[in-house]
Amino acid sequence: MPKRRTGASPLPPIEIAFPDLTAHASGNAGIAYAWTFESPRSGPHVLVQALTHGNEVCGAIVLDRFLREGLRPVRGTLSLAFANAAAYQRFDARDPFASRCVDEDFNRLWTSAVLDGERASAELTRARELRPLYDCVDYLLDLHSMSEPCPPLAMAGRQRKGVELAQAIGMPEHIVIDDGHASGRRLRDYAFFDDPDDVRNALLIECGQHWEAASPEVATQATLRFLRHFGMIDAERLERELEPLPPTPQRLIEVTTTVTIATDAFRFTRPVRGLQSIRRAGTVYAADGETEIRTPHDNCVLIMPTRRPRKGETAVRLGRYVA
Ligand SMILES: [Zn+2]
Numbered sequence: 001m002p003k004r005r006t007g008a009s010p011l012p013p014i015e016i017a018f019p020d021l022t023a024h025a026s027g028n029a030g031i032a033y034a035w036t037f038e039s040p041r042s043g044p045h046v047l048v049q050a051l052t053h054g055n056e057v058c059g060a061i062v063l064d065r066f067l068r069e070g071l072r073p074v075r076g077t078l079s080l081a082f083a084n085a086a087a088y089q090r091f092d093a094r095d096p097f098a099s100r101c102v103d104e105d106f107n108r109l110w111t112s113a114v115l116d117g118e119r120a121s122a123e124l125t126r127a128r129e130l131r132p133l134y135d136c137v138d139y140l141l142d143l144h145s146m147s148e149p150c151p152p153l154a155m156a157g158r159q160r161k162g163v164e165l166a167q168a169i170g171m172p173e174h175i176v177i178d179d180g181h182a183s184g185r186r187l188r189d190y191a192f193f194d195d196p197d198d199v200r201n202a203l204l205i206e207c208g209q210h211w212e213a214a215s216p217e218v219a220t221q222a223t224l225r226f227l228r229h230f231g232m233i234d235a236e237r238l239e240r241e242l243e244p245l246p247p248t249p250q251r252l253i254e255v256t257t258t259v260t261i262a263t264d265a266f267r268f269t270r271p272v273r274g275l276q277s278i279r280r281a282g283t284v285y286a287a288d289g290e291t292e293i294r295t296p297h298d299n300c301v302l303i304m305p306t307r308r309p310r311k312g313e314t315a316v317r318l319g320r321y322v323a
Contacts, residue, residue, distance in 0.1 A: 012149070014093055014211040018057050019064040021082055031129055033082040035067060039232075043076025044138040046230050048223055050080075052107050052142055052187060054087020054099040058207045058215035059143025062223050073232040079133060086122055096211070097147065097308060108184025112191075134190060139165075140202040141226040142188050143219045145210040147307040150274025152218050155204040157189050159196045163252065165203050169225045170245050172205065172218065174275065176303055177322075178255035181314045206304070217243075252323040253301055259315040263289035266309040272316070276302045286315065 021033065029036040050059025063080045072078070082088065084106045091099040102122035109115060109127045134140070146153075152172035156162035158179040166175040180186045186204065187193075193202040205222045208215035224242050227233035266288045278285060278300045285302075286293040296318065303317040 011096065012209055012211060014096060015213040016057060016061065016211055016216060018088075018091055019061055021060065021064060021085060021088065024064065024067055024082060025085070029079070029133070031081075031133060033085045034079060034130065034133055035081070036077060036079040036133075037072050038077045039073045039075045041075035043073070043232065044230050045077040045079065045136060046073070046139045046141070046227065046232055047079040047081060047133065047137040048141045048143065048226065049083055049187075050143050050219075051082045051084050051088050052144060053105075054084045054089075054101060055091055055096055056100075056143070056145040056210055057088075057091075058145050058210070058219040060088065061216040062143065062219045066223075071233075071237070073227075074234050076230065076232055078227070078232055079137060081130065081133065083130060084123065084126060086126065105184065107186045108181060110185040110187050110190035114184065134187070138200050139226075139230060140188065140193065141223060142202060142204040143222065144204055144206045145208055145215050145219075146206050146274065146304055147210065148274055148305070149209045149212065150206070150304065152208050153206040153274075153303070155188065155206060157194060157202070157204075159194060161196065161199075161201050162188075162203065165201050165229075167250060168229050169203065169222065170250070171222060171225060173246070173248050173250055174253060175250055176253050176255060176317075176319065178258075178303075178317060178319070180258075182258060182260040183313050251321060253303065253319040254322045255303065255317045255319040256300075257296055257318040259286070259293065259318065261288060261306075261309050261311050261313055261315045262291070264311055265289045266311075266315055268305060272302055272305040274302065274304050278302070288315070 027034045050063045087099050087101050104121050104123050106123040154166040154175040156166045156175050188202040188204040192198040192200045207218035268286045278295045281297045283295045284292045301319045305316040
């Protein structure tokens with residue numbers, strides 16, 4: 001029987017194997033689990049990152065394979081990094097959500113106030129180790145996955161350039177315009193990535209549910225298309241591995257509200273799922289302590305409702321289709 005938690009749905013099945021990343025531990029650029037390859041032909045520096053969250057294995061599957069196969073850029077510089085490898089190594093199928101991080105969320109640390117501050121944690125140590133790499137890349141693809149089954153999402157940040165990059169990649173179908181979480185800044189919004197006047201750019205892709213069989217394929221296709229967009233990948237591999245895009249055009253969802261949990265007693269009061277649309281404004285869908293929470297507008301799209309509500313964290317983002 002799958003383990004149940006109070007207020008949480010049964011554990012989703014784990015359909016994919018977790019690769020052994022030991023062979024990649026040394027790195028080749030002075031940072032553990034980070035690999036950088038330079039082409040003799042000039043071009044941008046692109047970083048594809050997996051394991052920003054330790055239990056989001058789909059990106060690690062892609063990078064593990066590309067590293068084992070000796071993928072090299074045909075121009076520019078390509079870096080491949082497993083960010084929170086320490087959390088990944090703690091993965092336990094009996095408690096698979098626990099290895100999202102060791103001490104704290106790696107993806108909420110990305111302001112200089114936090115990075116240059118006094119605080120210490122496993123994730124801050126790793127963030128400070130990786131920061132020099134981020135500081136010299138031009139384009140970042142950050143591969144993630146979601147707690148609950150949901151169609152893949154491109155998280156484009158709040159700048160126009162983020163949406164343009166998601167559109168240039170052409171997938172996934174749903175692009176979310178958002179400004180992140182009250183609990184801390186994401187890597188995709190770090191410094192110049194969030195500066196509208198800076199050409200450097202980042203894209204976060206949520207490839208599906210963490211452990212569903214389809215997620216690594218979404219991560220593969222996103223990576224191939226990202227590298228193709230920057231002219232970094234060889235034609236033979238594209239010919240062999242690139243799948244055609246579905247005919248459905250991409251749609252844009254603009255986040256209107258980020259619901260941050262205020263009490264220790266947050267709960268959804270109706271079944272919710274990612275990309276579900278609630279038609280009427282004023283519909284109660286959650287309670288936070290004594291407070292009822294209602295949809296602020298018609299046709300309200302729920303983006304990644306949390307599985308494990310915690311005070312101070314994001315319960316759900318709400319948005320509306322804008323294209
Ligand atoms: Zn994630």
